[in-house]
Every structure is written in C-alpha cells, then in structure tokens.
Amino acid sequence: MLTQMIIRKLFNLRNANKRNNLKLSQRCFSSHLPELTKNRYSVKRGNYAVLTEDHKQFFIDLLGSTRVITNPDECLSYNVDWIKNVRGYSTCILKPKTTEEVSNILAFCNDNRIAVCPQGGNTGLVGGSVPVFDEVVLSTSLMNKIYSINDTSGVLVCQSGCILENIDNALEEHGLMAPLDLGAKGSCHIGGNVSTNAGGLRLLRYGNLHGSVLGLEVVKADGEVIDLLSTLKKDNTGFHLKHLFIGSEGTLGIVTKVALQCPPKPRAVNLAFLGLQSFEHILRTLKRAKQELAEILSSCEMIDASTLDVCTDNLKLKSPLSQYPFYMLIETHGSNNEHDQEKLNKFLEDAIAEEYILDGTTTNEINKMKHIWDLRERITEGYTKDGYVFKYDVSLPIEKFYSIVPAMREKLANEDTVRISGYGHLGDGNIHFQVSAREFSQQLLKKIEPYVYEYTSDLRGSISAEHGIGFRKPKYIHYSKSSGSIKIMKQLKTMFDPYGILNPYKVLP
Numbered sequence: 001m002l003t004q005m006i007i008r009k010l011f012n013l014r015n016a017n018k019r020n021n022l023k024l025s026q027r028c029f030s031s032h033l034p035e036l037t038k039n040r041y042s043v044k045r046g047n048y049a050v051l052t053e054d055h056k057q058f059f060i061d062l063l064g065s066t067r068v069i070t071n072p073d074e075c076l077s078y079n080v081d082w083i084k085n086v087r088g089y090s091t092c093i094l095k096p097k098t099t100e101e102v103s104n105i106l107a108f109c110n111d112n113r114i115a116v117c118p119q120g121g122n123t124g125l126v127g128g129s130v131p132v133f134d135e136v137v138l139s140t141s142l143m144n145k146i147y148s149i150n151d152t153s154g155v156l157v158c159q160s161g162c163i164l165e166n167i168d169n170a171l172e173e174h175g176l177m178a179p180l181d182l183g184a185k186g187s188c189h190i191g192g193n194v195s196t197n198a199g200g201l202r203l204l205r206y207g208n209l210h211g212s213v214l215g216l217e218v219v220k221a222d223g224e225v226i227d228l229l230s231t232l233k234k235d236n237t238g239f240h241l242k243h244l245f246i247g248s249e250g251t252l253g254i255v256t257k258v259a260l261q262c263p264p265k266p267r268a269v270n271l272a273f274l275g276l277q278s279f280e281h282i283l284r285t286l287k288r289a290k291q292e293l294a295e296i297l298s299s300c301e302m303i304d305a306s307t308l309d310v311c312t313d314n315l316k317l318k319s320p321l322s323q324y325p326f327y328m329l330i331e332t333h334g335s336n337n338e339h340d341q342e343k344l345n346k347f348l349e350d351a352i353a354e355e356y357i358l359d360g361t362t363t364n365e366i367n368k369m370k371h372i373w374d375l376r377e378r379i380t381e382g383y384t385k386d387g388y389v390f391k392y393d394v395s396l397p398i399e400k401f402y403s404i405v406p407a408m409r410e411k412l413a414n415e416d417t418v419r420i421s422g423y424g425h426l427g428d429g430n431i432h433f434q435v436s437a438r439e440f441s442q443q444l445l446k447k448i449e450p451y452v453y454e455y456t457s458d459l460r461g462s463i464s465a466e467h468g469i470g471f472r473k474p475k476y477i478h479y480s481k482s483s484g485s486i487k488i489m490k491q492l493k494t495m496f497d498p499y500g501i502l503n504p505y506k507v508l509p
C-alpha cells in the first residue's frame with residue numbers, strides 16, 4: 001500500500017517558465033496605512049450622531065471599561081481591513097459577551113441614531129468589516145462559546161464570535177468537521193462567515209452556508225432578538241428568514257448564535273498538486289476529476305504561475321514542482337484510503353498518459369498536505385507584499401473562467417503594475433483575480449473598474465462570488481442584480497433597520 005506516491009513525468013516543456021506581466025524589479029513591500037476611506041473614495045457622512053462622552057459612558061456602564069475600547073492606538077486595528085484597502089476612524093470599539101448586551105447596545109444606538117459597524121474576525125476582503133467614518137464597531141470577539149455538539153445529528157450550536165478553526169478543532173473530538181474551510185480560518189468568526197455566506201475551499205463537496213446553517217439567532221437594529229435557532233434539517237413552516245441574514249453582511253441584523261450542520265471528518269484524505277501547460281488542460285482535468293473521482297472529490301483549485309510566485313518569492317514557500325504555467329490542487333475526502341488512493345492514482349496515470357497533466361505529486365501525509373495547502377491558502381497574504389492589491393472575486397462560466405486575466409493584462413499593458421494574475425475555486429467557477437501595484441492609484445482603479453464588472457456581466461457572471469459587496473462594490477451591484485431585486489433589498493433594509501444604523505455605506509447602492 002502506498003502511503004505517499006509521487007507521480008512525476010517531465011515533458012520537454014519549452015514554455016513552462018514563461019511569465020506574463022511580471023515586473024519583479026517593481027516590487028515593494030509596503031506596510032503603510034491606507035488613506036482614510038472617506039477621502040480616497042469621496043464619501044459623504046450620513047446624518048448619524050457624533051459620539052459623545054455620555055454615549056461612551058452608557059457603553060461603559062453596560063459592558064465595563066475593559067470591554068469598551070477608546071484608546072486610539074488600540075482602535076486602529078479595528079479601523080483597517082485585512083488587505084489594507086480601506087480605513088475608518090472609529091473611536092469606540094464595543095465587545096459584548098451576550099445576546100442581551102448586543103440587544104441593549106443596538107436599542108441604544110437605534111434610539112440615538114448612532115451608526116454601528118458589526119465586526120467578526122475582520123478578514124473580509126471587500127471593506128465591509130471596518131467603519132467608513134466614525135461608526136461604533138461592535139466586535140463579536142468575546143462571543144466565543146460553543147454550546148453543544150451532537151455526535152449523532154452532527155449539529156453544532158455556538159455563539160457567532162467563535163473562530164472557525166476553534167470550531168473545527170472542537171468538532172474533531174466528535175469525529176466531525178466544519179462544513180467550510182478557508183485560508184482565514186485561524187481568524188474569521190462563524191458569524192462573519194454566515195454574514196458573508198463564505199464559500200471557501202470545499203464548497204464543491206459540502207455546499208454553501210445556505211445549506212449547512214440550520215438556524216440563527218439575530219438581533220435587529222432596534223434591539224429585538226429574533227430566535228431562528230432551529231437545529232432541524234427539515235422545517236417548512238413558512239418563510240425561512242435565516243436566509244435573509246446569510247450573506248447580508250451585517251446590514252439587516254447582528255448574528256449572535258449559529259446552528260451548523262457538520263459532516264463527519266473523513267477517514268481518508270489525499271491531495272494532489274499538479275503542473276499543467278494550459279487552461280484548456282485545466283478544464284479537461286476538472287471534467288475528468290468530476291467523472292472519475294466523483295463522490296470522493298472534495299476540492300478542485302487552480303493557481304496560475306504568476307500567483308504561485310507570490311508564495312515562492314514573497315513568502316519564501318517552496319513549491320514541490322518545478323515551474324509550469326498552471327497548477328491544480330485536487331483533494332479527496334473518503335472513508336477508505338486504499339480505495340481512494342487507487343482511484344486518485346488511476347485518474348492521474350490516465351491524465352498523464354493523455355498528456356493533460358505534465359507533472360504532479362500526491363500525498364496523504366498531514367505535514368506534506370499542509371505544505372501544499374499553504375501554497376494556496378497564503379496567496380492573499382503573499383499579494384499584500386507586492387504593495388497595493390486590487391482584488392476581485394467573480395463567478396464566470398467555466399469555459400471563460402480564466403479569460404479575464406489575459407483580457408486585463410491586455411487592457412493594463414501600459415500601466416505600472418507588479419502583477420496581474422488569477423487563482424481560485426475552479427470547481428465552483430469562482431476566480432480570484434488580482435492586479436497588484438506598488439501603491440494605490442486612482443488612474444489604475446479607473447482602468448480596472450467598471451471594466452472588470454462589465455466584462456463579468458457581459459458573460460452573465462457574478463461580480464461577487466463569495467466575498468460579498470461590502471464597501472467596495474455597492475455602486476456596481478446592478479451588474480449582477482436586477483433593478484427589481486435591488487428595490488426589494490432596499491425595502492427589506494428599511495423594514496429591518498429604518499434609521500439605517502447597521503453597517504451604513506455597505507452593500508446597497
């Protein structure tokens with residue numbers, strides 16, 4: 001029996017080292033704070049109250065002084081997003097521990113017209129999790145209790161501020177795992193995941209959160225607690241309101257508790273990392289993987305050469321393969337290792353024989369799998385070392401999945417960029433596409449947007465596959481949503497939050 005198998009067939013690949021649009025000499029490693037969002041994007045402040053000492057005193061009386069942060073240095077990290085694209089200037093961070101505290105905070109803010117920015121792990125990539133102006137930040141970081149894990153039904157119930165990785169570790173003791181996994185798992189909160197309807201690396205197999213969230217507890221803008229915390233798999237009693245909060249990015253209410261359907265942890269996990277010549281070969285490999293690996297396929301990701309460089313060059317990670325134009329990660333989850341390895345090996349041998357795949361390595365050793373997954377999961381971090389990242393997350397028809405990268409390279413041929421590249425959740429038709437530059441430039445922004453959204457819309461894609469709309473995309477939402485749906489979204493917002501105190505300037509145009 002093979003514990004580790006290396007399949008390696010090197011071809012005489014003349015063009016394997018070709019790199020598009022790489023200007024290594026231009027790289028710079030900036031740790032500067034972004035310009036204030038209100039200045040960079042010329043935003044007008046809404047008619048919200050400016051926080052007074054009396055307001056702050058109310059919060060201190062409610063939470064105690066250690067859970068109300070007003071020191072400017074401590075407030076800073078709550079004001080800047082993970083990829084340093086946006087920055088607000090909140091002077092008050094609130095850290096409730098219970099639903100009741102969240103309810104009291106919101107009722108007070110609603111009565112006093114104080115704007116609130118809900119924040120989980122602050123790993124969001126569309127500027128939704130940080131204030132635009134001086135909104136009070138309501139952080140769920142202390143709402144981190146796991147209430148129950150049912151080994152038989154697989155249902156976990158917890159507070160919304162639980163870190164995804166902690167949930168996964170707790171589930172492991174029960175032979176279960178979280179139904180989602182993403183590069184930010186060590187920081188993101190389950191409430192943030194629910195509020196963004198996060199997709200991640202295994203959506204292909206385990207579906208999205210509209211399927212695996214069984215119930216929620218939510219606090220409305222006026223402080224009313226809505227109990228939607230069902231733990232039932234089946235429940236057709238009228239409208240399923242939980243779906244409104246999944247993906248609503250903190251604009252309709254604050255998620256305080258989550259009931260999650262969790263699958264069994266697989267007994268057998270195998271991972272292949274492959275080198276390929278062209279996107280055409282990637283498509284053929286995807287099709288074949290779906291057909292031949294079928295029920296054990298758990299993840300199918302793609303990385304282009306220029307993207308892998310952000311890990312190997314910027315983060316000094318080592319790739320197990322030499323250089324190819326494209327790479328794929330194919331993972332299987334099953335219950336019988338011998339069976340799964342046999343299937344995976346047969347699939348790879350056939351694909352190599354037919355020359356779909358140029359080179360590859362497979363493993364089921366935990367450390368080696370982690371090493372390979374790092375090459376995928378740390379890409380976002382690697383890009384930040386280029387300077388400023390213009391980051392996009394679109395769904396496109398699978399045949400056109402990669403077409404946006406060469407189109408953008410052509411459009412920006414004369415611009416000062418570090419790299420233009422793509423990677424992403426191939427199995428779900430979701431590409432993450434980046435333009436990195438030494439620093440933010442309005443000129444570059446105007447060349448990229450709205451072009452990138454027009455391109456996506458012309459192909460009937462989605463301008464946000466999984467990251468959400470946040471602050472960065474409300475004015476482009478019409479590229480993916482009809483005017484009828486936007487109208488209903490606005491009506492729902494008014495119904496749930498009549499004074500617009502929850503996460504203003506986000507999601508809705």
Ligand SMILES: Cc1cc2nc3c(=O)[nH]c(=O)nc-3n(C[C@H](O)[C@H](O)[C@H](O)COP(=O)(O)OP(=O)(O)OC[C@H]3O[C@@H](n4cnc5c(N)ncnc54)[C@H](O)[C@@H]3O)c2cc1C
Pocket residue numbers: 082117118119120121122123124125128129140160181182183184187188189190191192193194195196197198199200201249250251253254255256377378380381466467470503506
């Ligand atoms: C390295 C890296 C990899 C990533 N990979 C993926 C990926 O594969 N797939 C993917 O989908 N995303 C990915 N992301 C984006 C991000 O991690 C997800 O959007 C995640 O779900 C955000 O969770 P969070 O707790 O950090 O939320 P935050 O960033 O804090 O907030 C996100 C949004 O949700 C709102 N919000 C947060 N908590 C609540 C709450 N309790 N109630 C109401 N609203 C709330 C915020 O106001 C904001 O609008 C990645 C990010 C990074 C940095």
